[in-house]
Amino acid sequence: MTDFMEISPGRHHGKRLYLACMLWFFGRAVQAAARVDDGVKSEFAAMPDNFTFCLGAFPSGPYMVVGKDAHGRVRHLGSSLADRTIHLHLMFKHPALLFRVFAFQENTPVANARNRLYVLGDVPQACAVVRIIDMVQVFLLPRFLAKRAVKRYPAWPLKRRTLIRAQVYARAFAGL
Amino acid sequence: MVIPDYYEFSSRALIMAGHDALEQIPGLLLSMDAQKPMVITDQGVRRAGLVDILLQALDSRITVKTIQDDVPADSDLKTVHTLAGEYKKYGCNAIIALGGGSVMDTAKGVNILVSASSDNLLAFSGANALTHTLNPLVAVPTTAGTGSEVTRVAVISDTDNLRKLLFTSDFLIPDAAILDPRMTLTLPAPVTAATAMDALSHAVEACLCLGRNPLSTAHAHEAIALISHNLLPVIRQPDHKPGRLALATGAALAGMAFSNSMVGMVHTLGHAAGSVCHAAHGACMAVLLPYGMVYNLHKTQPLLADLLLPMAGADVYARTQPADRAQKAIDWVDRMNQRLHQATAGAHAVCLREIKSQDGKSRVTGHLLPKIAHTALGDGSIFYNPEDLDYDDCLMVLEAAFDGAPLDPSRVKKG
């Protein structure tokens, strides 16, 4: 059995790089929002300390890992699943399916309803993480894109739309 | 119908439906080489004489090894583990689940353990954790509601940790669902009403929610027609066998629909009310269904309009202006609840505060509504709802449903 076809993982380099960059920046923005936004803060507050979740694509990434440390501080933990206990996985079944979401072709609830991802872990915590992802998307994206990414574009007060959003952006770039 | 870019549908249960369907069980078990079944049921079913009817339908080729009738109203982890022990003790090789949703889900849990020779059900919780076919399981529903006899879902309470464990897998779909009207003939009117409204809510949510697809919608529309045309006649004449069979068929069809497309906020809020106040699931569904339809109206208008045809029939559908059909479908569900309320001498609840326990006490009290709203935010079905819901939205709907007040569509945030 030697003449099987070798499947090369070399295609779609561009999409993979795009996804890796998006997830990297998104992870930093989650960390930033957890510091400055009350809505994101309170979702994290309900989670236990030392809780780690990842968002990514099966079978080999890319991934975004975010966690709460022993002191309750929320941190972006990079893109590797190695040597970590992950308590909650939100895993798309193929990188192309994750790409559809990050290219705004399909939003997360629709992808979920179409069975495009699997969720391993506690369901209430998964609900909270999805709400966090929604809020961070609204912070990061211009309105016309965010409207495609979330079910309902929220009516946030002016301060949250301007000042807090600017802080999320600044901290995400600076990695604070 | 807009075809989604992608969808999945599976429905592999053999349906054996008819006025002598029970008599098909021996041949069925033999064909699966499963002559030594365990019967799982509850005491209410046993008192109603349904176990005797089942045993009479089995013949000498089948040896029922044991009959376990201790399943509580809410399927729980301890019962599942105990029953799995009994299954092994008596050397059974199949399960006949005779009962409502709790019995079915318990039987599914037992079947996971005995098929995998495991003593830890937690290891199999969540989505698609099962990787092998299970032992033969024959489901004989004694209510026409949950649809669990055909679904890929089981919900089992972990009472020690105050949570409900969800199991989903195609392997959980029973090998056969036996729909025999003799099993529902003696069901009291309020239970018939509430369970049928549960089935109706499965069908309606299957049509409206984000996982909808042409196959689930086809099943759901037929389910709505069967339930709509047969529920009141059966309430008025409980021993109406064709009507009973139609309701059982409707519930199974609705089960196939929602097992694939999932359900939304009606179940989100209903599950939460169930776990916070132990309010009966069917009763919650009946009350909350019209609220879920109003809440999602702006996102699902054409889908809702289509429901008027199976609900009210061709005459009413044709007489109603297209623009009015969605609202008319909502009104039709409201009116169905009112009629059921009258036909059951007030036992069928039309608002949350009317949902009573068996000793007549109110299950849902006003001060628990915030807790229900909070719990709802952690229910997975919330994702499948067409419109988003935050805590304030959940509370707004619950407060209206508590008193039976209409939900003002202008108060629904539309983004």
Ligand SMILES: [Fe+2]
């Ligand atoms: Fe239900």
